[in-house]
Amino acid sequence: MTLEISGLSKTYSNGVQALKNVTLSIPGGMYGLLGPNGAGKSTLMRILATLQEPDEGRIQLGEIDVLHQKDKVRETLGYLPQEFGVYPKARAGELLDHFAVLKGITTRSARKTVVETLLRQTNLWDVRRQKLGGFSGGMKQRFGVAVALLGNPKLMIVDEPTAGLDPAERVRFLNLLSELGEQSVVILSTHIVADVSELCTRMAIIHQGRILQEAEPLKAVEALRGRIWRRVVEKSALAGLERDHSIISTKLLGGRTVVHVYSEDAPAGFEPVPPDLEDVYFSAMAGHLPPKTGGPEKEARL
Amino acid sequence: MKFWEIFRFEFGYQVRRPWIWLIVAVLIVLDFLMTRDGSVSEVLYSEFYLNSPFGVAKTTVFGSLVWLVTAAAVAGDAAARDVATGLYPLLYTAPIRKRDYLGGRFVAAFVLNALLLLAVQAGILLGVYLPGVDPELIGPFRPAAFLGAYAIISLPNAFTGTAVQFWLASRSGRPMAAYFGSFLLVFMGFFVASFVLFRRGLGTLLDPIGIRFVVEDMAHLWTPIEKNRRVMQLEGILLTNRVLWLGIALVVVGLTYLSFRFAHRTGGSWWSRFRVRSQKASSPIPPAGSGATAPPALSARPVSRASGFSLHARQTLAIARKSFRAIATSWAGLAMLALIPLLTVVMILDQTESNGVPLVPTTARVVALLTGSMADEQSRWVVIPFLLVFFAGELVWRERDAGLGEITDAMPGTEWPPFLGKLAGLGLVLALFLALQAISGMMAQTIRGYHDYEIGLYLKTLFGLQFTDFFLFGVLGLAVHVIVDHKYLGHLVAVLAFVFIALASLFGVEHNLLIYGAGPGWSYTEIRGFGSSIEPWLWFRLYWAAWAVLLAVGAVLFRTRGPEKNPGLRLRIARRRLTGPTLRTAGVAVTLILALGGFIFYNTNLLNEYLTPADLKERAAGYERRYGRYADQPQPALTAARLNIEIYPERQAVIIRGSYRLVNRSRTAIDSIHLTTAPGVETGTLQFDRAATCVLADEKLHHRIYALRNPLRPGDSLRLGFRVHAGPHGFRENGADGPVQANGTNFTNALLPGIGYESSRELLTPADRRTYELTSRPLIASLYDLEARKRRGEGTTLEVVIGTEKDQVAVAPGALRRTWRQASAGSGERRHFHYATHHPIGGVWEFFSAGYAVHDMVWTPATRADSATTGAGQKRVAIRIFHHPKHTAHLERMARSIRACFDYYSREFGPYGYNFLSVVERPGNGTGMHAEAGMITHGEGFTAWNPEQGPGSHDHPFAIVAHEMGHQWPVPAATVEGAPVMSESLAWYLGMKLVEYAKGPDALRLLRDYLRQPYPYPAIRRGEPLLRALDPYLSYRRGPFALYALSQYIGDERVNRALRQLREKHQPKNAPLATTLDLYAELKTETPDSLRYLLHDWFETNTFWELETAGAGARQTPAGTWEVTLEVQARKMEYDSAGVETTVPMNEWVEVGVFADGKTGDPAGPLYLRKHRIRSGRQTIRVKVPRRPDQAGIDPHHLLIDLKPDNNRKALIIRP
Structure with missing residues (x-):
């Protein structure tokens, strides 16, 4: 099953254009949507999750027209929003059970199994009788995952899931996701490059509402080989460098600044560095943009 | 299945919340108290069992109201919890249908609310059946009473309330918006439905809660027997009301369904989105910088930052501004700042008119409409405290709702600026609201063509007085929300605080020192100004302001900063915060509370006697128990009194020296004299002109007994001298005005000693008498009680010298003999007046002093032959009209009416009893008049009647004067059943005749149209017939209509002659007092046998007619005349004392009329008007008229009482 997005645009009533003619083709498996804050990731995710209407465009999930058959989509959708709350006075098990019914798992025994499995998977089994109001950020997030995983969704939308998680929680969570990716379309939006590089077989970089690049992470990294250069400078020298070089990122390391630049030729004073996905992201x-066989921009022009 | 699951989960979730059980407790306790409380039943002036259908209905309505304002969170939470908690993205993406989701939530909320309202019935049941109730108050248990009230009042209210609350909450995504829904419903019931404009019927219809139906329609229109027996049925206007509101609720539910979408909440309303767009449209969005560019370095230089007081002041101002804007731009703010002021204009226009007759909208009248006491739970302004509670909650939770709580909590500064800033914001909203109200008042005045705006008075009353009361409550609301620190509970507690303030006596708390924000009210009239009402008002408000400061300190101490809610920790933090300025503020507040409270207590309880209503009843009971045994002991009659009254307006004091001449008219010697003294004044030693010793002086119950050494033999007289001093001692708990005021003094002889036991001091209502274990007594003696017809006393001649300060005029009953000025030691120049009556006057003497202008005139009997015969013994009459110098518009009309009355009444009903008539304006905004012998008094409001000029408009003040003048030709009547008929019915009959005599038949028609309107006396089918009538509808409406109808059947000469003979028979000193039976007998002698049935129908039974013209056609005959054919329907029915209707056969004379011009009336009279024999059922009447007719009908002039008068006449269909 693939998810086909074509020509999607969305402008908010305050004038912000969140999505500009986005076209993507997302196959089964883990798909990363990488972009800075405010790039339009959440808008795209909410549209995919049937919570928002685009101004233009079409979305097709297999046989389902996502924009017009919302009920159909919801039957097979798992959604973990960037931000969500819980009823503070409800117990985890009880609320998950409630959601299970709402998702259509109506037989009591099936529901019991599913709820128990998910609570164990998300490591919430021991606290299932506790009120959600007392949950930590990570526990809440895991509860959200449990809700999203209910009923083995064919389409999983996960919006910035690891933002508030500690490293251990994050690993556990990514493992859960990757298991799911074996049978469904899982879209993971994030601004954390590592999430994508660790998990995703395909990815897209989105910025200011546009898809800048769509690629497989490994290939994209490969394409950059020999074009990223590194130099460690004092902070004060940064402004001078900026004039002469195309800096893609700066990073602090032990009080000094590590500068990555993009260049086809070796710039003076820089040392070559093997690129990683982060360099792909910042270059984009x-x-x-690396020479591509068929980027979204081209398709749009056709 | 999913519907069921959503319902189940919602129900289960809410039913486990503690606050829902608190609401249950509150409903049970309040309704328990309400059931036990007697005051409401007294207000509604009828006795009923605690568990009578009416009693249950009234408490159910009250419970509904409490539910509405406390339990809105049930629907709000069900509708908006998902959005408020942020869970909605998970839920909205689940495969559920809108109707399952909304339906499950709505039904859960509705079921919860319906169950909550069962607590009301539980409260009533406990109130009735828990021990502590007099078993006599409990009637038979009737499940239908409870089930009916629940099904007819509670359930529809639950549905309507839930629908509106759910809609607003789901629309805004905020549970608290549901409270705004409650506010809208309360606003409908209390504000909109109270317009007279809508009359009773429409008001009842527009009230979503049912309070108008129960408190007005049922309370006033149902007979006591009906109240106890009749189970409320879903019929008539109640059915229409319920159907209407259920319909509205269904529409609202539909709207909720249609406007709801499983979609991302972008936040903000269309309005805020619009504003954002218009702001941003001009500035292009800056492109987001790429991660690589270096940001400008943070400046290391310190920015100058305020701290201490300056920081706090600026924070307070900033928060005040934000808070004000937040409220003013919210929907509820819009309601307060736009909807209410707009409707206020309508309300003032509505209230400055009475049945189509306009009143001058003086600023005093308008500000009285714009203000209301917090303690008046039925005032239309109760909507404001509810809004204040709502706003306070919004402000307290604003940051936390926006997710900013922890950020703002970590800001520098103490807890004071947020509290004070929000308070200031609330105050600003209130101030703006009151300013808009003032503008509304002035707009209404302008619309009515009145331009004397008196802005100063608006400022004083709205900003000085009303603002203070609202603001003090605002402090309470804010502090409660801060301290309770739970949205719904805070709301519940704040609303309960308001319920406590408004209904403190329900909780057994009476003293104003114990009720937050309470105190004596203020009053303003054009004569008195604020009088002495401001000073006690101010002391109490200062005292409460000190409490408000303490509340603020409490709020500051207990305000949570951060998520910590543990009470113990909050207490420790509070203790830590109680330092420095906060501690000093608390100290000052406590000191002020003690000092001001002590001062007030000294005034109210030590300088003055403080008596609760229960104390007063206890005294009345004690008086009866101890001295009731002397009720039948013969006492001398007071035949003459001389009074020397010195009024000192500046000091608000009066000294009265007087002497009574007492004559033994009994057949036995009298050996002891019983005297009652007046409470609240100092009555000095009494001196007799013969040897007497005081054997008992009960200063608590105000009774004295003097034993005469030599008994007073029959026919002998004695002289009794006394001295009474009245003056203020500080102020009283209720701030009650003393008798003497700087301008506008008004008191009666109630200040003077009275002779004998006064049965009027006894407790009256059966409930009170039972409580104090007194034997029951009838409200009034039976019509057939011969003893009551005996004369007691023969009236008193009065001679008064009354002195006042030099700029005022003092008035007493009697003709003015002379007036003089004299300088007296210590009090400057004073002015004295000497009044005397030649003939005895009645038992009530009124005295006045104010800066009056006097309009003098003299009525001289006409020397025409007819009056010379009838007016034998009639002397000229000196008429003096005392009025406020500014109130002159009414004088000319009043003078005309008075002259016409003297002309007509003395010709028709015999000579006037005195050689003087005083018309005195007393302070007060009432529009009515009152008559005593030789004196007519009226409130300032009377001078505001402003009837439109010209034909077709009713001159109401003229008619009122005619009515009051009618009282000056009284029939001496016994105080028995039917007594109001003997005074009020006769006076209105005279008034009608006078209007016809002075202004013609059209004016009379307008007056009768006015009297037929259902306000203020709606037609009742009360049990007792006119002969035993006590009800105002019967005496002010049915009685005069009966006499008028009779005059149309047998002629006015005969009715007038009957009245004249009645007067002549009962006027002599030794004649017995008249009753309705005597009136009935006189009328009978004047009525031919063939019409006696009319007397029976009008007086002996409660008969109504239903007359209708079903069809009416006309055809021209070949001769050129017109033949009119009427299809009429007639029915006659009697109502017994339980209100049960019986149809009785009808075969009697009824007028049939044909008119040439139905709209404007016929100047030449009707084409045809004759009485036809009409029987029950349908019948055809054919008459011939000379000219082309336009309208025809049965009983066209409404002589018979028909509750549907509009269908008597019909436009004719002209057939070829």
Whole structure:
């Protein structure tokens, strides 16, 4: 099953254009949507999760027209929003059970199994009788995952899931996701490059409502080989460097600044560095797109 | 299945919340108290069992109201919890249908609310059946009473309430918006439905809660027997009301369904989105920088930052501004700042008119409409405290609702700026609201063509007085929300605080020192100004302001900062915060509370006697128990009194020296004299002109007994001298005005000693008498009680010298003999007046002093032959009209009416009894008049009647004067059943005749149209017939209508002659007092046998007619005349004392009329008007008229009482 997004645009009533003619083709498996804050990730995710209407465009999930058959989508959708709350006075097990009914798992015994499995998977079994009001951020997030996983969704939308998790929680969570990716379309939006590089077989970089690049992470990294250069400088020297070089990222390391630049040739004073996905991301953001066989922009022009 | 699951989960979730059980407790306790409380039943002036259908209905309505304002969170939470908690993205993406989701939530909320309202019935049942109730008050248990009230009042209210609350909450995504829904419903019931404009019927219809139906329609229109027996049925206007509101609720439910979408909440209303767009449209969005560019370095230089007081002041101002804006731009703010002021204009226009007759909208009248006491739970302004509670909650929770709580909590500064800032914001909203109200008042005045705005008075009353009361409550609301620190509970507690303030006596708390924000009210009239009402008002408000400061300290101490809610910890933090300025503020507040409270207590309880209503009843009971045995002991009659009254307006004091001449008219010697003294004044030693010793002086119950050494033999007289001093001692708990005021003094002889036991001091209502274990007594003696017809006393001649300060005029009953000025030691120049009556006057003497202007005139009997015969013994009459110098518009009309009355009444009913008539304006905004012998008094409001000029408009003040003048030709009547008929019915009959005599038949028709309107006396089918009538509808409406109808059947000469003879028979000193039976006998002698049935129908039974013209046609005959054919339907029915209707056969004379011009009336009279024999059922009447007719009908002038008068006449269909 693939998810086909074509020509999606959305402008908010305050004038912010959140999505500009987005076209993507998302196959089964884990798909990363990488972009900075405010890039339009959440808008896209909410549209996919049937909570928002685009101004233009079409979305097709297999046989389902996502924009017009919302009920159908919801039957097979798992959604973990970037932000959500819980009823503070409800117990975890009880609320998950409630959701299970709402998702259509109506036989009592099936529901009991599903709820128990999910609570164990998300490591919430021991606290299932506790009130959600007392949950930590990570526990809440895991509860959200449990809700999203109810009923083995064919389409899983996960919006910035690891933002508030500690490293251990994050690993546990990513494992859960990758298991699910074996049988469904899982879209993971994030601004954390590592999430994508660790999990996703395909990815897209989105910025200011546009898809800048759609690629497989490994291939994209490969394409950058030999074009990323590194130099460690004092902070004060940064402004000078910026004039002469195309800096894609700066990073602090032990009080000094590590500068990555993009260049086809070796710039003076820089050492070569093997690129990683982060460099792909920042290069794309800085406008250095690798030569591609068929980017979304081209398709749009056709 | 999913519907069921959503319902189940919602129900289960809410039913486990503690606050829902608190609401249950509150409903049970309040309704328990309400059931036990007697005051409401007294207000509604009828006795009923605690568990009578009416008693249950009234408490059910009250419970509904409490539920509405406390339990809105049930529907709000069900509708908006998902959005408020942020769970909705998980839920909205689940495969559920809108109707399952909304339906499950709505039904859960409705079922919860319906169950909550069962607590009301539980409260009533406990109130009735828990021990502590007099078993006599409990009637037979009737499940139908409880089930009916629950099904007819509670359930529809639950549905309507839930629908509106659910709609608003789901629309806004905020549970608290549900309270705004409650507010809208309360607003409908208390504000909109109270317009007279809508009359009773429409008001009852528009009230979503049912309070108008129960408190007005049922309370006033149902007979006591009906109240106890009749189970409320879903019929008539109640059915229409319930259907209407259920319909509205269904529409609202539909709207909720249609406007709901499983969609992302972008936040903000269409309005805020619109505003954002218009702001941003001009500025392009800056492109987001790429991660690589270096940001400008943070400046290391310190920015100058305020701290201490300046920081706090600026924070307070900033928060005040934000808070004000937040409220003013919310929907509820819009309701308060736009909807209410707009409707206020309508309300003022509505209230400055009485049945189509306009009143001058003086500023005094308008501000009285714009203000209301917090303690008046039925005032239309109760909507404001509810809004204040709502706003307070919104402000307290604003940051936390926005998710900013922890950020703002971590800001520098103490807890004071947030509290004070929000309070200031609330105050600003209130101030703006009151300013808009003032503008509304002035707009209404302008619309009525009145331009004397008196802005100063608006400022004083609205901003000085009303603002203070609202603001003090605002402090309470805010502090409660802060301290309770739970949205729904805070709301519940704040609303309960308001219920406590408004209904403190329900909780057994009476003293104003114990009721937050309470105190004596203020009054303003054009004559008195604020009088002495401001000073006690101010002391109490200062005292409460000190409490408000303490509340603020409490709020500051207990305000949570951060998520910690543990009470013990909050207490420790509070203790830590209680330092420095906060501690000093608390100290000052406590000191002020003690000092002001002590001062007030000294005034109210030590300088003055403080008596609760229960104390007063206890005294009345004690008086009866101890001295009731002397009720039948012969006492001398007071035949003459001389009074020397010195009024000192500046000091608000009066000294009265007087002497009574007492004559033994009994057949036995009298050996002891019983005297009652007046409470609240100092009555000095009494001196007799013969040897007498005081054997008992009960200063608590105000009774004295003097033993005469030599008994007073029959026919002998004695002289009794006394001295009474009245003056203020500080102020009283209720701030009650003393008798003497700086301008506008008004008191009666109630200040003077009275002779004998006064049965009027006894407790009256059966409930009170039972409580104090007194034997039951009838409200009034039976019509057939011969003893009551005996004369007691023969009236008193009065001679008064009354002195006042030099700029005022003092008035007493009697003709003015002379007036003089004299300088007296210590009090400057004073002015004295000497009044005397030649003939005895009645038992009530009124005295006045104010800066009056006097309009003098003299009525001289006409020397025409007819009056010379009838007016034998009639002397000229000196008429003096005492009025406020500014109130002159009414004088000319009043003078005309008075002259016409003297002309007509003395010709028709015999000579006037005195050689003087005083018309005195007393302070007060009432529009009515009152008559005593030789004196007519009226409130300032009377001078505001402003009837439109010209034909077709009713001159109401003229008619009122005619009515009051009618009282000056009284029939001496016994105080028995039917007594109001003998005074009020006769006076209105005279008034009608006078209007016809002075202004013609059209004016009379307008007066009768006015009297037929259902306000203020709706037609009742009360049990007792006119002969034994006590009810105002019967005496002010049915009685005069009966006499008028009779005059149309047998002629006015005969009715007038009957009245004249009645007067002549009962006027002599030794004649017995008249009753309705005597009136009935006189009328009977004047009525031919063939019409006696009319007397029976009008007086002996409660008969109504239903007359209808079903069809009416006309055809021209070949001769050129017109033949009119009427299809009429007639029915006659009697109502017994239980209100049960019996149809009785009808075969009697009824007028049939044909008119040439139905709209404007016929100047030449009707084409045809004759009485036809009409029987029950349908019948055809054919008459011939000379000219082309336009309208025809049966009983066209409404002589018979027909509750549907509109269908008597019909436009004719002209057939070829």
